[in-house]
Ligand SMILES: NC(=O)c1ccc[n+]([C@@H]2O[C@H](COP(=O)([O-])OP(=O)(O)OC[C@H]3O[C@@H](n4cnc5c(N)ncnc54)[C@H](O)[C@@H]3O)[C@@H](O)[C@H]2O)c1
C-alpha cells in the first residue's frame with residue numbers, strides 16, 4: 291500500500307460489516323480514512339442503513355455473502371487492498387452447534403486468508419477476542435495484563451476455541467506470498483467486552499430491569515474486574531492498524547493487540563450501571579444477592595434444560611456455567627502496545643463513550659425488541 295500519496299485510491303472490504311461492531315467499523319472508515327475509494331460491506335444479512343451511505347464520496351458496495359463459501363469470499367475480495375475480517379458467530383449460549391461455530395469462525399477465516407492469497411490482497415486485520423486467551427475454565431484471574439503476560443489458555447467452549455484457532459491461522463499466514471508475489475501482512479485485534487450504540491445485550495439488561503421496577507440484582511462481586519471497550523474505539527483501532535500495516539509490516543505483521551481505551555475497570559454489572567444508571571436503572575445489593583453455589587446450580591439447571599430440550603427446541607438462558615464463570619473471573623487489560631506499534635490513541639474518551647451509549651439506550655427505550663436470552 292502506497293502511504294505517500296494522499297489520493298482516495300484504496301479498496302477496503304469489511305466482513306461482518308452489518309453487525310454491531312461492523313456498523314461502527316463501516317461508519318468510522320468512511321469518516322476517518324481519507325484514502326478510501328471503495329468500501330465493500332460483506333455480510334450474510336445486509337442492513338438497511340447501508341442505503342443512506344451510498345450518496346457519499348466513497349463508493350459503498352454492499353455484498354450479501356457467506357464467509358463459509360470460499361467462492362463468495364474470493365469474488366468479494368478481488369481487487370481489494372485491505373480486508374478487515376470481523377464476520378463471526380458470537381455465541382456463548384449454545385444457540386448454534388459447535389460445528390457451525392467452527393465452520394463460520396475458523397473455516398470462514400481460512401477462506402478469507404486463501405482468498406487474499408488467490409486475489410493478491412496484501413493486508414488482513416482480524417477481529418479476534420480477549421477470549422482467544424481467556425478467562426480460562428480454571429478461573430485464573432488476568433488482572434490488567436498485556437499481550438506478553440503469561441496466562442494458561444484453556445478452551446473448552448466452542449466460541450473461545452474458535453476465536454483462538456482463527457487467530458492462530460491469521461498470525462501464521464503472515465508472510466505468505468499473495469498473487470503477484472508480495473507478502474501477506476496480518477495482525478489480530480483482541481477486544482474485551484464491547485459496548486456502545488447497537489449493543490443488544492445492554493438493551494436486554496435495560497428492559498429486564500424495567501420489568502423489575504427499574505432494578506437489577508447484583509450477582510457478581512464488585513471486586514471482579516471485567517474488561518470493557520467502546521465500539522467506536524475498537525473500530526478506530528482497526529482503521530489505524532489497517533492503515534499502518536503497509537509501512538510497519540516488520541513491526542506489526544503477525545502481532546496481536548488487545549483493544550483498550552479509558553473505560554473504567556469495574557465488574558460487569560457495575561460497568562453496565564455506568565450506562566443504565568443515567569437511564570433510570572439501579573443495582574440492588576453491595577454483595578451478590580444469591581450465594582455463588584445457588585447461581586451455579588441455576589446455571590447448571592439451564593445447561594441441563596438446554597440438553598434435555600435440544601431435540602425439540604433450542605433453549606437458551608443468559609446464565610449458564612460458562613457465562614457465569616466469564617462474569618465471575620477477573621479479566622482486564624492494561625497495555626500500550628497499539629500506541630507503540632501504530633500510534634493508537636482512543637478516539638473517544640470515557641465520558642463521551644458513555645454518553646453516546648446512554649443516548650442510544652434512551653432512544654431505544656420505547657422500541658419493542660426481542661429478548662432472545664431471557
Ligand atoms: N461483541 C463483543 O463484545 C466482542 C468482543 C470481542 C470480539 N468480538 C468479535 O467481533 C466480531 C463482531 O462481533 P459483533 O459483536 O459485532 O457480532 P455481531 O453478531 O453483531 O456481528 C457479526 C456479523 O457477522 C455476520 N456473519 C455471521 N456469520 C456470517 C457468515 N457466515 N458470513 C458472513 N457474515 C456472517 C453477521 O450477520 C453479523 O452481521 C466477531 O468476530 C466477534 O467475535 C466481539
Ligand SMILES: CC(C)CCC[C@@H](C)[C@H]1CC[C@H]2[C@@H]3[C@H](O)C=C4C[C@@H](O)CC[C@]4(C)[C@H]3CC[C@]12C
Pocket residue numbers: 380382418419420421482483484491509510558559608609613614616617
Ligand atoms: C451478571 C451475569 C452473571 C450475567 C451474565 C453476563 C454475561 C451474559 C456476560 C458476562 C461477560 C460477557 C462476555 C464478555 O464481555 C466478553 C465477550 C467476548 C466476546 O468475544 C463476545 C462477547 C462476550 C462473550 C461477552 C458475552 C456476555 C457475557 C458472557
